[in-house]
Amino acid sequence: MSSKDKNLSLHSEKSIQEIGKKQFAIVVAEWNEEVTEALYKGAYEKLTEYGAKKENIHRYDVPGSFELTLAAQWAAQKPEIDAIICLGCVIQGETRHFDFICDAVAQGITNVNLRHNKPVIFGVLTPENQQQALDRAGGKHGNKGDEAAITAIKMLGLHTTILKRSKTGIGF
Numbered sequence: 170m171s172s173k174d175k176n177l178s179l180h181s182e183k184s185i186q187e188i189g190k191k192q193f194a195i196v197v198a199e200w201n202e203e204v205t206e207a208l209y210k211g212a213y214e215k216l217t218e219y220g221a222k223k224e225n226i227h228r229y230d231v232p233g234s235f236e237l238t239l240a241a242q243w244a245a246q247k248p249e250i251d252a253i254i255c256l257g258c259v260i261q262g263e264t265r266h267f268d269f270i271c272d273a274v275a276q277g278i279t280n281v282n283l284r285h286n287k288p289v290i291f292g293v294l295t296p297e298n299q300q301q302a303l304d305r306a307g308g309k310h311g312n313k314g315d316e317a318a319i320t321a322i323k324m325l326g327l328h329t330t331i332l333k334r335s336k337t338g339i340g341f
């Protein structure tokens with residue numbers, strides 16, 4: 170299903186739990202700034218809408234999406250950070266550079282999730298052109314930043330549920 174069939178800003182309430190005490194890092198790529206700033210606005214507003222405190226949302230800027238991974242790792246190493254949201258926009262150009270960046274960032278962010286055992290969200294648009302990016306950064310297909318924030322909230326809720334069940338012995 171593509172974003173044109175499922176609006177990025179629409180979601181269920183499943184796994185959403187209290188996040189008033191949770192701390193979030195949002196790492197934002199400067200490349201395609203008009204798009205990534207819109208993604209950040211969506212993510213920030215969604216986190217605060219669901220109860221995150223403004224003082225618990227920490228923004229870090231990186232030159233491009235390729236650098237999202239290392240900055241996410243630096244943030245994940247901080248014990249007080251509960252979840253990291255990575256926001257970027259990699260627009261296809263004339264060469265295969267697009268493919269290498271997208272693959273590196275997707276794999277890199279996956280690795281940080283697993284290495285640090287905390288949610289590190291892939292909020293990176295990989296469109297063919299600027300219009301596709303704008304459509305997914307608050308346009309007709311919603312906002313990838315909204316989706317990334319909700320995903321972080323849901324994964325924190327799921328982690329809490331799993332930990333509770335393991336303590337109570339209630340089977341999965």
Ligand SMILES: Nc1c(NC[C@H](O)[C@H](O)[C@H](O)CO)[nH]c(=O)[nH]c1=O
Nearest residue numbers: 198200232233234235257258259260
């Ligand atoms: N072309 C895009 C880039 N390129 C820059 C890389 O992300 C990286 O900063 C550079 O290769 C140095 O390591 N980055 C984006 O985020 N979006 C693009 O469209």
Ligand SMILES: CC(=O)[C@@H](O)COP(=O)(O)O
Nearest residue numbers: 260261262263264266267
């Ligand atoms: C994703 C990129 O780095 C790309 O936008 C750069 O464009 P090009 O492949 O034409 O050099």
